[in-house]
Amino acid sequence: MRKVARVLVLGLVLAVTALVVPDSTPAPTEFTLVKLDRARGVDVDPDVVWILAVGADTRPGEDPLHSRGDALQMVGIDTRTGAATAIGIPRDSWVPIPGHGSNRVNASLFFGGPKLLGRTVGNLLGVQPDYVMLATFSGLARLISSIGGITVDNPRAFSDAHLNPRGWKAGRIRINGMRAVEFARVRKSLPRGDFDRSANQQRVIRGIQRKIAANADRPGWIEGGVLSVLAHLKTQGVSPTELFRIAQAIAQVDQRRISTCVVQGGIGNINGASVVLPNVALARRYGADARHDATIKRC
């Protein structure tokens, strides 16, 4: 009986050894874990591209190039590093408009079109835009629909009696089409009004960028997106080739390197109208911080 047990134990040890100890010939590779390195970069002149993104609430028959911009975001992209920043300018900011005294910043679009609006915002921040991209709200809604909607990180639940009585939940939410535009339009129900609205506009911009980046390697996706932009946005004086380069630069923005700030200020009353009196020193500091690397370290 003991002999049988010894044979059994010996057999077991041999079997385990055969399984565990490798033989002298290399085994074929059955599993391979591959480390992926990545290289990326885009050459768009200049290295830091500044785009003033404008949302305009134009009615049918109105010329959006001479309307009043409702949403104003100065977006900077460092195409060498993938860093990006958005500086929000409250629509009711009372600022000097070259050749037209002082007025709400969005009136400069009405007075002198995108170029004057660009100069006005550029003077406030101390950074002039390379491009002014104007979208009507309906055009922006169609654009967002054409990319399948976006996801935004909404810090608080809010609603609007007219635009969306059921409201938007807090947290990461999916929004699409006109609902996404409305998310960026609501002001009255937000605790800090125009400033919070501007921050919501930045959340929509982040959502669009995230969607572009996530789909950039899908065959023909960027090319189709550029066609959609040409169809839905006003891109005066910008060639399709330039737009293609910009789109590729946006796709390469690194989500971890995005900084967003809104120009703060006080509420004032000028000629009976409620306006925002922007903190010009703060606006200039944002511009100076981001001028060379599209990064604002703190708001």
Add this chain to the structure above:
Amino acid sequence: MWRRPDRRGWAVCLTALLIVLGMVVSGCSGGSDKRPRSAPSSDGGNASETVVTNAALGRVRGPLGRAKSDAVLTGVTKVVDAWIDAAYGGDYPRTDFKAGFGAFTPQARRLAVKQSTVMTNAEVGAGLTGVELTRRKVLVDVLSVGRRARGATARVWIEMRLAGKTTRTDLVTGRLLLTPTKQGWTVFGFDVRRGKGGAS
């Protein structure tokens, strides 16, 4: 209906995940033994062997005739081939790989040189005796506006076997971004990944 797995369940799930992951990764590594192999060239043992590029049109967005589409494919493939040949192919051992970026814009060239570990074989070139390019595939997506090509994305897939001090099979995939200029198609950007495989 989904139930939270117990500890044994987790172990089974983890094992299954590892097996699936292993299958996926090894499938992507280009290390398949089914493909015919050929050793690096024997004439001095330092030249790279190569295969013909499998090039095709991907998605053409916007109206562009067949002839123009084919011309884009030819022009873009020529640029991509020049990069592949100079960045990964050619004679070894060597340390100079800048010739690969001849059709890159100056800024794109600077960015690519800074990331030459991925964009070329510069990191290991001095210790190599040869590189065999076993697969090269290019799919070209085109942006056309007004019946003119305005931009293109070359989606690339390159497999190569390195021989010498470093012996392994690498896979380079990603996109080169191009626009047309008077001199032909120019690379203004890239987003490329390189998988460094195990010994082949």
